[in-house]
Amino acid sequence: MVAERYCGPVPQIDSGFAVAATNVTYRGVATYQCYAGFAFPSGMPTETIRCSEDGKWEKLPVCLASSCPLLSEAPHAFQTVLNGGGRSYGTVVRFECEPGYFRIGDPVILCMSDGQWSSNPPQCERAQCPILPEIENGFVIESQRTFLFGDVAKIQCHRGYRLEGSPVITCGPDQEFLNVPTCTDMNECSASTCDAASTVCTNTAGGFFCKCKEGFEPNFDCRPVGDLGLSSGIIPDTSIKVSGVEAGYGKNAVRLESSNGWCGNVPRPGHNWVQIDLRAPTVIRGFRLQPVIRSDGASAFPISLRIHFTDDLTDTFRVYSDQAGRPIQFRPNPDSRSGVSTVTLQQPLEARFIRIVVMEYVVAPCLKMELMGCSRQDCVDKNECMENNGGCDQRCINSPGNFNCLCNVGFDLYTENGTAGFHIAPSETGLKDDDVYRINKTCVRK
Numbered sequence: 001m002v003a004e005r006y007c008g009p010v011p012q013i014d015s016g017f018a019v020a021a022t023n024v025t026y027r028g029v030a031t032y033q034c035y036a037g038f039a040f041p042s043g044m045p046t047e048t049i050r051c052s053e054d055g056k057w058e059k060l061p062v063c064l065a066s067s068c069p070l071l072s073e074a075p076h077a078f079q080t081v082l083n084g085g086g087r088s089y090g091t092v093v094r095f096e097c098e099p100g101y102f103r104i105g106d107p108v109i110l111c112m113s114d115g116q117w118s119s120n121p122p123q124c125e126r127a128q129c130p131i132l133p134e135i136e137n138g139f140v141i142e143s144q145r146t147f148l149f150g151d152v153a154k155i156q157c158h159r160g161y162r163l164e165g166s167p168v169i170t171c172g173p174d175q176e177f178l179n180v181p182t183c184t185d186m187n188e189c190s191a192s193t194c195d196a197a198s199t200v201c202t203n204t205a206g207g208f209f210c211k212c213k214e215g216f217e218p219n220f221d222c223r224p225v226g227d228l229g230l231s232s233g234i235i236p237d238t239s240i241k242v243s244g245v246e247a248g249y250g251k252n253a254v255r256l257e258s259s260n261g262w263c264g265n266v267p268r269p270g271h272n273w274v275q276i277d278l279r280a281p282t283v284i285r286g287f288r289l290q291p292v293i294r295s296d297g298a299s300a301f302p303i304s305l306r307i308h309f310t311d312d313l314t315d316t317f318r319v320y321s322d323q324a325g326r327p328i329q330f331r332p333n334p335d336s337r338s339g340v341s342t343v344t345l346q347q348p349l350e351a352r353f354i355r356i357v358v359m360e361y362v363v364a365p366c367l368k369m370e371l372m373g374c375s376r377q378d379c380v381d382k383n384e385c386m387e388n389n390g391g392c393d394q395r396c397i398n399s400p401g402n403f404n405c406l407c408n409v410g411f412d413l414y415t416e417n418g419t420a421g422f423h424i425a426p427s428e429t430g431l432k433d434d435d436v437y438r439i440n441k442t443c444v445r446k
Contacts, residue, residue, distance in 0.1 A: 007051035015063035019046065026051050034063035036113040037089035065089060068111035076101045076124040082108070089113055097124035099173035100149035126150065129171035137161045137206065138183035139233055140169075147171045157183035159234040160206035160279055195378035198401070207280030208375070215401035216379035220348040225285050228278065228371040231256040239277040249292065249366060256340075256370035261292030263300065263366035264358065272365035273308075275355040281311055284354060284373040286344040289332050292366035300366035304359040305330045305343075309351035320349060329359060350376060391433060393443040407443035414442040 005026040010018045016034040028051040034040060040047050040061055047061040066089040071079075076098045084091030091111040097103050105122030112118055126148040132140045138157040147153055151171045157163050165181025172178040187208075188194075189201035194210035202209045212218055229235040233255070242251040242262060249263035254274050264272025284307075291301035306327055308317035319327045332341030358365040384403040385396035392405035407413050414437050417424045422444050428435040437444070 005051070005053060005055040007055050007057050011057055011060055013060050013063060015065075016061070024051060026053055026055070030057070032061050037066050038063040038113075039066050039115055040064075066111070066113055066115040068115055068117050071117070071121050074121040074124065077103075077122065084111065087111060089115075093121075095122050095124075097122075100127055101125060102127045127173070127175050129175050129177055131176075133169065133177050133180045135180065135183060137185075137236070138163070138181075139236070141233070147177075149173060149175075153177065155181055156232075156234065158206060158236045159229045160186055160188075160204075160208070162186040193375075193377055198379040198381075199377070202280075204280045207278065207282075209280045210375075210377050210379070212379035213401055215382055215384070215403070217382040218350055218376055219378050219380045220283050220350065220376065222283050222374040222376045225372060225374050228282065228373055230254070230276070230370045235276065235278070239279070241275040241277075243271060243273045246364065246366075248295065254367065254369060256288060256290055256368050258368055261290070261300075261366055261368045263292060263294075263364050266365070269361075270306075270357060270359050272361075273355050273357040274367070274369065275353060276371060278352050278354065278371075280375070281350050281352050282373055283348050283350050283376050284309075284345065284371060285348050286342065286372045287356070288370045288372065289334075289341040289343070290368040291334070291339055292364075292368060294363065294366070298363050300361065300363035301332075301334070302358045302361045302365065302367055303331060305332070306357045306359055307345075307349070308355040308357060309349055309353060311352045313353060317353075317355060320345070348373070391438070391441050393438075393441055405441050405443075410446060411443040412446050413440060414438065414444050415440060420444045420446060 007024050007028065009024060010021045010030045013032055015038040016032050018030050019033045020031040022029045029048050031046050031048045033046050041064060049058040049060060051057060068087040074095060078096045080094045082092040082094050089111055092108060094108045101124040103122045104125055106119045107122065109121065110118040129147045132143055135155060138155055138161065141154040141156055149171050152168050155163065155167050155169060161183040163181055164184050166179055169177040169180050185205055187203050189203045189208055193208060194201035198216045199210035199212055202211055237252045240251050240254060244265040245251055246263040246265045249260055251262055253260040254262035262274065266272050291299045294300055306329055307320035309320065310317045321327050330343050332343055334341045354371060356369065381400045383398045384390040385398045390396035390403045390405065394408050394411065395406040397404045397406055405413060412420050416439065417430065422437055424430045424437050430437055430439040
């Protein structure tokens with residue numbers, strides 16, 4: 001009988017230990033496991049050896065120190081090793097994002113005993129500037145956009161205001177916009193905007209007005225005629241007032257090309273209106289309208305409108321009328337392709353406050369609109385002689401901004417009390433149209 005081969009006690013290994021053994025004779029099996037932080041090159045959690053026929057244990061397994069894989073690149077992040085070094089077991093790494101970025105993921109990761117990092121490196125994403133700057137008398141273009149660190153936004157001032165600073169602002173690292181400009185009132189009068197011979201320029205907040213001098217009347221043939229700023233936003237939200245609103249169709253959406261549009265909430269003709277403050281008397285040549293596509297897909301639009309206007313809200317609004325004094329009712333005719341209706345006034349009007357009144361409508365009193373016009377810069381001579389001969393007794397001579405009365409041969413112009421021996425009655429002044437002798441207008445015999 002052959003003696004059983006004996007391999008001796010289960011041998012120990014560096015950085016590991018035997019977890020089990022069947023026996024220590026031929027064909028006996030010993031199973032090993034590495035200590036925490038060490039691993040077999042094979043990557044297996046355990047390895048085994050056998051007692052061979054010649055009475056020796058097979059080659060002992062080797063436990064090597066665990067090493068984590070290379071960390072993937074983390075753009076815009078700073079890495080700080082808090083413990084250990086390299087990629088060895090127990091290494092602790094902290095990640096911090098550059099200014100203007102925020103972290104997604106764990107800030108600290110650990111090289112674990114199994115040779116794997118506790119989690120993937122975090123990502124650094126651009127931070128958002130969530131609050132747009134409030135610019136008095138100005139606004140941010142494309143305000144519905146999301147602005148991230150490094151993004152730029154453009155600023156535009158409202159009508160009648162000048163930009164002081166850069167028109168471009170940048171989303172900064174502290175989630176606030178940098179270098180925000182201001183909008184200051186533009187004094188159009190200092191730029192000789194109005195014709196000095198026929199007008200007196202009056203500057204207003206956000207506008208100007210060329211007031212006609214005595215003897216002149218407004219020249220409505222101003223240039224250039226264009227949009228007055230509802231669709232572009234240069235007319236501010238504060239300049240828009242309405243009779244009321246239906247939920248979901250607010251007043252500020254009354255601008256042409258807006259997404260929603262405005263809808264009034266009074267189901268009666270003539271009770272829904274939009275009022276625009278142009279900041280100064282402005283010549284209106286017409287307006288454009290768009291229908292409002294409602295949430296149910298229906299198209300709502302006015303089929304007849306009136307225009308009311310005034311220069312002062314303390315005064316009664318005047319109604320745009322024909323020469324006979326009859327209110328004009330506009331009936332828009334939309335373009336078949338664009339759906340935009342263009343209405344041109346037969347006679348331009350000049351006013352600061354313009355009110356568009358919806359008289360009749362389809363589905364609901366809704367609209368989107370833009371006013372068209374220009375700022376008048378001069379006046380034309382008023383020919384006073386055309387009306388009642390200027391009040392002159394005999395001859396009226398017109399001149400720019402003025403007129404004079406002349407008399408025929410044999411008559412003198414009554415220039416003062418007592419001219420040619422004729423005296424003003426004690427009950428009269430000589431300045432009223434029904435006085436017997438009117439200074440600088442009546443002709444008396446020499």
